[in-house]
Amino acid sequence: MARRTLLALIFVLLGTSAQAQDKKQKHYLYVATPGIRNYLEFGGAGILVFDIDNNHKFVKRIKTPASEEAKPINIKGVCACAATKRLYFSTLTKLYCVDLVTEKTLWEKALPEGCDRMSITPDGKTLYVPTMEKDHWNIVDGKTGDLITRIETKSRAHNTVVSLDGAFMYLAGISSPRLPVADTKTHKIVQMVGPFSHGIRPFTVNADRSLVFVNVNELLGFEIGDLKTGKMLHRVEVKGYKKGMVKRHGCPSHGVGLTPDETEVWVCDAANSSMHVFDNTVMPPKQTVSIKVREQPGWITFSRDGRWAWPSTGDVIDVKTKKISHTLMDEEGREVHSEKVVEAIWINGELVFVGDQFGVGRRRK
Numbered sequence: 111m112a113r114r115t116l117l118a119l120i121f122v123l124l125g126t127s128a129q130a131q132d133k134k135q136k137h138y139l140y141v142a143t144p145g146i147r148n149y150l151e152f153g154g155a156g157i158l159v160f161d162i163d164n165n166h167k168f169v170k171r172i173k174t175p176a177s178e179e180a181k182p183i184n185i186k187g188v189c190a191c192a193a194t195k196r197l198y199f200s201t202l203t204k205l206y207c208v209d210l211v212t213e214k215t216l217w218e219k220a221l222p223e224g225c226d227r228m229s230i231t232p233d234g235k236t237l238y239v240p241t242m243e244k245d246h247w248n249i250v251d252g253k254t255g256d257l258i259t260r261i262e263t264k265s266r267a268h269n270t271v272v273s274l275d276g277a278f279m280y281l282a283g284i285s286s287p288r289l290p291v292a293d294t295k296t297h298k299i300v301q302m303v304g305p306f307s308h309g310i311r312p313f314t315v316n317a318d319r320s321l322v323f324v325n326v327n328e329l330l331g332f333e334i335g336d337l338k339t340g341k342m343l344h345r346v347e348v349k350g351y352k353k354g355m356v357k358r359h360g361c362p363s364h365g366v367g368l369t370p371d372e373t374e375v376w377v378c379d380a381a382n383s384s385m386h387v388f389d390n391t392v393m394p395p396k397q398t399v400s401i402k403v404r405e406q407p408g409w410i411t412f413s414r415d416g417r418w419a420w421p422s423t424g425d426v427i428d429v430k431t432k433k434i435s436h437t438l439m440d441e442e443g444r445e446v447h448s449e450k451v452v453e454a455i456w457i458n459g460e461l462v463f464v465g466d467q468f469g470v471g472r473r474r475k
Contacts, residue, residue, distance in 0.1 A: 137162035145448025153446035155182035166436040187227030188450040190464035191234030200225035219255035229270040240267035282310040316471035330362035344394040354381030365409040367469020380406040409449035411469040422449040
């Protein structure tokens with residue numbers, strides 16, 4: 111009887127171990143290139159896949175019609191949907207849809223007035239695609255790429271963030287200090303936030319839709335807006351560093367993100383090739399540490415578990431230690447830099463999660 115009990119226990123343990131093995135998560139980073147202007151020296155062209163679990167080693171390069179062009183042009187944005195298992199990226203002129211299971215490009219669409227950095231609702235049904243710094247956003251069907259409608263802002267449309275719950279879309283234009291907020295059901299603007307001190311550049315939103323953190327022209331640092339009242343709350347300047355010449359984007363800080371638990375704000379400093387970290391458990395956030403990176407950063411986002419920070423320089427930073435643990439390199443040994451990256455988590459061959467290029471907050475209260 112004891113022997114039977116022992117054998118049964120062994121079988122249970124073996125079964126549990128097998129199930130755990132079957133359900134082992136795999137974490138990959140999808141990097142769209144050329145993701146720094148059209149600079150092919152930073153990883154060539156295509157969608158590069160890196161194994162986050164294996165020291166961010168290069169896995170493969172997914173070819174697309176855009177990467178097969180004789181002269182591949184700038185990738186302007188990237189987003190994905192776990193529900194539909196699709197990844198989207200934009201160039202200056204077109205929006206592309208890639209099936210993440212087959213890795214085939216399903217369609218490409220030339221949209222009116224070009225494309226910039228877009229965002230998608232969590233159900234994958236709708237994309238908001240800014241024109242190339244023109245007057246409006248194109249609202250696009252996520253399945254077909256067909257145009258649904260458009261939203262006029264006349265603000266040099268540029269960056270787009272969807273709230274974590276998918277209820278609202280935030281539409282930032284370079285020339286406007288105000289942030290329009292659109293209802294994703296009606297596709298109508300329902301709120302204006304600001305004014306901030308200058309035209310809005312990259313920005314991010316916390317999980318409960320109460321705060322927005324924005325980069326603005328001329329500021330080394332960020333500003334904070336109250337999404338409930340629509341008013342600007344704080345201006346936070348980086349201390350101990352001076353503004354200087356930047357290679358791209360024309361503003362000192364182009365890139366701001368929240369760690370998933372929302373305890374920290376990270377902001378880019380191009381002229382000083384640094385990332386500056388702020389304690390977000392106090393208001394206004396307090397500057398704590400700075401991290402030197404290998405080039406001028408123009409973007410920042412994070413892994414869902416909050417372990418890794420991914421600036422556009424291809425440095426992989428351990429969020430806890432604030433040290434660079436790895437650097438992204440392609441199959442030819444070239445440094446990979448890109449502002450267009452998204453995390454994907456697979457379990458037993460099923461895509462269960464995709465990240466957001468904007469480093470949005472994920473703290474559920």
